Amino acid sequence: MVVITLQRKKCIGCNYCVELAPAQFQMSKKDGKTVLLHSIEKKGFFTIKSFDESIFDCSNEAKKACPVNIIEVKQI
Amino acid sequence: MQKIELMAPAGNFESLQAAIDNGCDSIYFGVEQLNMRARATVNFTLDDLEEIEKRCSEKNVRTYLTLNTIIYDHDLSIVKTLIKRAKEANITAVIAMDQAVISMAREQQMEVHISTQINITNIETVKFYSMFADTIVLSRELSLRQVKKITEDIEKDQIKGPSGRLIEIEIFGHGALCMAVSGKCYMSLHSHNSSANRGACKQNCRKKYTVIDQETGFEMELDNEYIMSPKDLCTIDFLDQVGDAGIKVLKIEGRGRAPEYVAKVIKCYRDAIDSLANGTYDKEKVISWMQELEKVYNRGFWNGYYLGQKLGEWSKESGSHATQKKVYLGRGEHYFDKAKIAQFKIDAYDVAIGDTILVTGPTTGAQEMELKQMFVNDAPAEKATKGDEVTMKLDFKVRRSDKLYKIVKTEFAEN
Ligand code: SF4
Numbered sequence: 001m002v003v004i005t006l007q008r009k010k011c012i013g014c015n016y017c018v019e020l021a022p023a024q025f026q027m028s029k030k031d032g033k034t035v036l037l038h039s040i041e042k043k044g045f046f047t048i049k050s051f052d053e054s055i056f057d058c059s060n061e062a063k064k065a066c067p068v069n070i071i072e073v074k075q076i
Numbered sequence: 077m078q079k080i081e082l083m084a085p086a087g088n089f090e091s092l093q094a095a096i097d098n099g100c101d102s103i104y105f106g107v108e109q110l111n112m113r114a115r116a117t118v119n120f121t122l123d124d125l126e127e128i129e130k131r132c133s134e135k136n137v138r139t140y141l142t143l144n145t146i147i148y149d150h151d152l153s154i155v156k157t158l159i160k161r162a163k164e165a166n167i168t169a170v171i172a173m174d175q176a177v178i179s180m181a182r183e184q185q186m187e188v189h190i191s192t193q194i195n196i197t198n199i200e201t202v203k204f205y206s207m208f209a210d211t212i213v214l215s216r217e218l219s220l221r222q223v224k225k226i227t228e229d230i231e232k233d234q235i236k237g238p239s240g241r242l243i244e245i246e247i248f249g250h251g252a253l254c255m256a257v258s259g260k261c262y263m264s265l266h267s268h269n270s271s272a273n274r275g276a277c278k279q280n281c282r283k284k285y286t287v288i289d290q291e292t293g294f295e296m297e298l299d300n301e302y303i304m305s306p307k308d309l310c311t312i313d314f315l316d317q318v319g320d321a322g323i324k325v326l327k328i329e330g331r332g333r334a335p336e337y338v339a340k341v342i343k344c345y346r347d348a349i350d351s352l353a354n355g356t357y358d359k360e361k362v363i364s365w366m367q368e369l370e371k372v373y374n375r376g377f378w379n380g381y382y383l384g385q386k387l388g389e390w391s392k393e394s395g396s397h398a399t400q401k402k403v404y405l406g407r408g409e410h411y412f413d414k415a416k417i418a419q420f421k422i423d424a425y426d427v428a429i430g431d432t433i434l435v436t437g438p439t440t441g442a443q444e445m446e447l448k449q450m451f452v453n454d455a456p457a458e459k460a461t462k463g464d465e466v467t468m469k470l471d472f473k474v475r476r477s478d479k480l481y482k483i484v485k486t487e488f489a490e491n
Contacts, residue, residue: 012109027150067270
């Protein structure tokens with residue numbers, strides 16, 4: 001299972017995660033920060049758990065590219 | 077010579093208060109992600125706008141919102157919201173780089189200042205932007221002679237902004253300079269995918285590098301490895317010439333700096349600008365200001381490009397050359413209003429009579445003073461250590477969010 005977490009509040013809206021994992025992330029036109037699609041929020045942390053292992057690589061690329069290190073990607 | 081406006085950086089409420097308390101005429105600050113300090117962990121939010129304006133207008137301090145990153149399509153709506161909220165909160169002006177921001181601010185009838193990132197270096201460009209803005213920050217790479225020519229031509233050609241006033245020129249007066257052309261840099265983006273132009277500069281030009289010839293493997297001999305790390309700009313020692321160049325606003329860099337830095341730098345420049353105005357600006361004062369400025373964070377000082385286009389001066393070591401640093405002691409616990417007594421709990425180190433102490437906080441700003449008397453467990457004491465409850469008479473209110481520090485000398489103090 002792939003678990004992706006986003007600490008959304010700290011996002012600076014640079015768009016890199018969307019370029020690398022467009023199926024997981026989308027820029028919000030409302031506040032200019034990224035949205036982790038289909039995620040559930042708990043105390044500012046947005047999380048998705050997916051059985052689709054194929055999303056790991058691109059999400060991990062997004063994690064590495066994020067300049068403020070607010071994306072976490074784990075395979076469990 | 078017109079009196080120069082002193083513009084202070086405010087990265088958070090501590091610095092904002094420190095800037096106001098020490099006599100700035102205006103402050104600039106960023107909100108949310110669209111400013112050059114987006115990476116900072118503490119940044120103002122939209123909900124802070126009213127409080128910022130309230131604190132500043134009480135002291136007649138003008139407020140400038142920086143909205144000077146590159147702007148993408150997905151940012152447009154937040155830009156609009158920001159400008160709208162800033163207008164509602166009575167913020168004085170928006171500092172803009174992107175044409176979208178300029179146009180949106182004009183739509184909302186907000187005063188616009190052109191940010192240094194636009195790199196304005198000649199009178200024709202000033203003329204062009206005068207259609208949209210009342211204040212223009214010139215490129216950092218100009219000499220004072222060139223700046224002066226521009227301000228004279230504004231006067232001669234009567235170049236006016238939307239407000240109907242003559243265009244006012246702003247320049248950088250003090251703080252970090254980087255190797256890039258007026259704040260446009262790709263280095264951080266290339267090395268860390270972290271765009272400086274989106275406010276996420278990693279400051280990797282501040283590191284040591286070796287240059288190696290790939291063909292032969294020979295390392296280039298460099299006297300100083302910090303080849304991309306200029307010293308900090310300081311203009312206090314030729315502020316008379318700066319004033320003579322006809323500028324209106326002197327901007328102090330440092331939204332990432334601590335409140336005591338803002339306090340010290342603003343205090344020195346306030347004093348210098350006032351001295352200039354009342355004719356008491358002299359060498360002796362310059363020496364004492366320089367000594368004060370050296371106490372807080374700096375990478376060594378130089379005059380930038382203002383006195384001629386000599387090659388940059390590079391810093392010799394990484395990090396600060398400050399002659400002083402602060403050591404955390406403890407937190408504010410209570411303030412007895414009537415008696416003006418503050419109570420602190422000492423969490424670390426110790427403090428003694430004669431030490432210079434510093435209290436910082438979002439409402440307190442940065443207050444520095446010599447410790448003349450104190451009480452530990454209600455008895456007069458010479459020294460307090462970790463675990464002690466300390467009380468002392470302080471003229472300003474101390475809050476639970478306040479931190480107590482002592483100021484100690486660093487290795488640079490001896491040099
Ligand atoms: S890469 Fe990071 S900072 Fe940039 S948009 Fe995505 S989450 Fe936000």
